[in-house]
Amino acid sequence: MTMKVLLIDDEQAMLTALSQLLSRIEGVVIAGMVRSSAEAVAFAAQHVVDLAFIDIKIAEDSGLTLALELRHMNADLDIVFVTSHKEYALDAFDVYPLDYIVKPVSLKRLEETIARAARGRVGKLDSGKADTPKRLSVAGLGGLQISGEQGDSLKWMSRKSQELFAYLLLCRGNRASKVRIMEDIFDEREGKNSELYLNTALYQLRKTLSTHGMKEILVSDREQYQMSLEQIKVDFIEFEERLSGFHTIDENNEEAAIAVEKMYTGDLFEDKPYEWALAERERISDMYEEFAKRLAKWLLENNRIRQAVQISKGLVRRNELDEEANRLLMHGFAALKDRLALQLRYKQYEAVLKQELNIEPSAELVEWYSRL
Known part of the structure; x- marks a missing residue:
């Protein structure tokens, strides 16, 4: 070509x-x-x-x-x-x-x-065609916010119609069966009424999309439903696509890597009680944490200490029991010669391990800390 x-x-x-x-x-x-x-x-x-x-x-x-x-x-x-x-x-x-x-x-x-x-x-x-202009923007990392071309938030007719939109969004353009949707979204106690509730939510979703001229993106065929993403910009899909390009981090792509790390503003649908999204939330979260640790380590090794500390602090906030995240943060404090912050972080980590798991920090970390 x-x-x-x-x-x-x-x-x-x-x-x-x-x-x-x-x-x-x-x-x-x-x-x-x-x-x-x-x-x-x-x-x-x-x-x-x-x-x-x-x-x-x-x-x-x-x-x-x-x-x-x-x-x-x-x-x-x-x-x-x-x-x-x-x-x-x-x-x-x-x-x-x-x-x-x-x-x-x-x-x-x-x-x-x-x-x-x-x-x-x-x-x-x-x-067979170029990129389609995006008419909706979805911020699914850290919550769920959907806005139109003018920046106006979509007004949902019900919580279930919003949840159905999020569900089909997570299918990433693939089909979802009516039976599976009813099992995942509608409470089993609703029994025979589940199909009625689904049809109502579909009607409400189409009405909401039609106000933005996008009713046609939602299609049904043989008891299956599908939502086209060609006109929708989705932050967690974009995040994952960009993340896939970082097999290594070096001086040529470090700034791009920092920009991608900043895209992760929280877990998938963080403030929504969507049980069907838990597995995907955990998968994307694990991807972020693995990448953020690699980036923080690279920044530490290349004397970009404050940026490494900032990323490491975020990792520790996500999971105080994560020894690798705590170690990265402590190494950052050591590089900054901030002994007080280092001691405080070690004592806090030691205390939370004792309280939650009744264990001590690893021998490797204890030895490293004792040498300081």
Whole structure:
């Protein structure tokens, strides 16, 4: 598959270096190289490109603003930020870039980015259409908040219609049988009335969706129900998709990793008593905690202590009995030379272990603490 690439950087040396590296990757065609936002917009108006490599700061212009303008001109355009400005990483992810690469750039790193872009292109070709504009946004991490295009919250006709929406959302576009829905959502005591309650909830859900012009996303067929997610932006699905790209954490993707960690604002449907969601809640929670520990450890090893401590504090709040999380936090306090905080954390961990499990900290942790 041929991929047409536009390079945008105000430094000619960087344009040349990127061009030389990308030209070594099979299928990549350098469609153009420009050194200003105005040139980039003019080029994009006359040429269709698949991928744009953009510096965050282009002379006096903002690469973030340019990316939004180019995306407006071509909704299918993939954006890759290539920059030495790490501090812009979190803002950059508001543009939903394909990647964020910190200079210096290596051939291997570019090959990974091009491969990811190619996979995305194949997916779009297979589906036969480009991405559908999102008309609903779902924040399911830390609660359940659904808003429309204008930011207005959906008004639910009943708690059960909202729960049915969440249930079908968790099916991720797959079908769910009527029998299974009734078993999971409606109390067994409702007996024969379960089907009536389900039909009522379906009617109410369709009414709510119709106020946003989305009644058609909910379909039924042969005693099964399905909700299309093409027009819905779902935070926990996006979180999991982004998380899957971090097989390792290094200096090239550390800012992207920090941005993904910040996406996890709480457990799935945290304030909702949805028993049918417990397994998925635990699975996503476990994924987050494993990733957050890897990230905190990497930050500690690379002298980004305060960020590591912040993440570790969150992990300890989630589970005070987790020794790995406590150890990471204590190592952070030790690196900051905050002996008082370190002693307090150790004593608190020791006390909660005794109170809840009637055990002592591991011999390894006791030995480490005694050496301080």
